[in-house]
Amino acid sequence: xxxxxxxxxxxxxxxxxxxxxxxxxxxxxxxxxxxxxxxxxxxxxxxxxxxxxxxxxxxxxxxxxxxxxxxxxxxxxxxxxxxxxxxxxxxxxxxxxx
Numbered sequence: 800x801x802x803x804x805x806x807x808x809x810x811x812x813x814x815x816x817x818x819x820x821x822x823x824x825x826x827x828x829x830x831x832x833x834x835x836x837x838x839x840x841x842x843x844x845x846x847x848x849x850x851x852x853x854x855x856x857x858x859x860x861x862x863x864x865x866x867x868x869x870x871x872x873x874x875x876x877x878x879x880x881x882x883x884x885x886x887x888x889x890x891x892x893x894x895x896x897x
Contacts, residue, residue, distance in 0.1 A: 807839035819892050823857035826850045848881035
C-alpha cells in the first residue's frame with residue numbers, strides 16, 4: 800500500500816509541475832483525479848472544478864464538458880471558491896514565470 804500511495808503522490812507532483820508550466824492536459828488529468836477520487840486522492844469537486852477550469856481556459860474541450868458536468872453537483876458558493884482558486888493558481892504561476 801505504501802509504495803502505491805508513493806507512486807500516486809509522485810504522479811500528482813509531476814502533473815502539478817506540468818500544470819505550473821501551463822500544460823492543459825496536466826490540468827485536465829488533475830481534474831479527473833479529483834473528480835473521481837483516484838490515485839490516492841480524496842474526491843474533491845471544488846479542486847476538480849479548479850483544474851478543469853484551468854484546462855478549459857486553454858481551450859481543452861473535454862475539460863469544458865467535465866467542468867459543466869460536475870458544476871451540476873456543486874453549489875454556487877462551491878463554484879465561486881473553485882473559480883477563485885483557479886485565478887489564484889494562474890496569478891501564482893504567472894508570477895513565477897515572470
